[in-house]
Amino acid sequence: MNLGDYNDLEVARFVDFGLYLSSDDGDLLLPNKYVPEGTQLGDVVHVFVYRDSEDRLIATTLKPLARVNELAALTVRDVSEHGAFLDWGLEKDLFLPHRNQRNNVRPGQRLTVYVYLDETSDRIVASARWENFLQPDKPFEGKPGDAVQLFVAQETDLGYTAVVNGQYLGLLYYNEVFRPLRLGDTPTGYVRQVRPDGKIDLRLQKPGYEEAVDAADTLLNALRAAPNQRLPLSDKSEPDDIYRRLGMSKKVFKKALGSLYKQGLVELSPEHTQLVDKP
Incomplete structure (x- = not known):
């Protein structure tokens, strides 16, 4: 049995206040309020195992916000x-x-x-x-531009410390952060560079040309889905408004807008962007 994790345990017996599940560490209680409806003797129940206020092993079907490790x-x-x-x-x-x-x-x-x-x-x-507790088995072998999974762990004077792929330390500088972040967020990030000390500089959007192409596609799809194929966004819009509607920074939005304009796909005004109907 794994303490602090999920276990699949067999129902051993019923009591007035719940049921007992059998394990290698002895039987443990699953209180009545957590017993799935229709559970019978011999069924296997998926439960999280921890210790109660008296340090007894106990099971629950509630899902904790974190497991051991x-x-x-x-x-x-x-x-x-x-x-x-x-x-x-x-x-x-x-x-x-x-x-x-x-x-x-x-x-x-x-x-x-x-x-x-x-x-x-x-x-x-x-x-x-x-x-x-971060113990990477080997140095980070990623390269600039690689996509990585982040865990936002701490805010610093420079930006946000993030755990990269569950093992490595990285930093998101404030000038690379275009939307609100809070501790525990798990966005996809991109490697900016790997420093000599092994720490990783990060960004939240794809770099260079690839970023602009993806953003242009996102904007084009949003325009097609909008009423009258018009969005109340322009290069004068507030960054928060742009992010709320499109999930991108104002800098990237302006790149996407410029790309679509050069292709003759949009008309621009100070208040909105209109998709052009192609003959």
């Missing part, structure tokens, strides 16, 4: 002299010990943590020193 951005529910308690989507909050904190935290604060199983106590705990 995963990064997550979680909100602080409460603090005590021993540490903080984080909302991770289950009845019992996730414990963040003082020793695992960067700074003192406060209720309502959102922070990135790594969830792990403490070998000494056999308890699931969190660490705000999440970078200590």
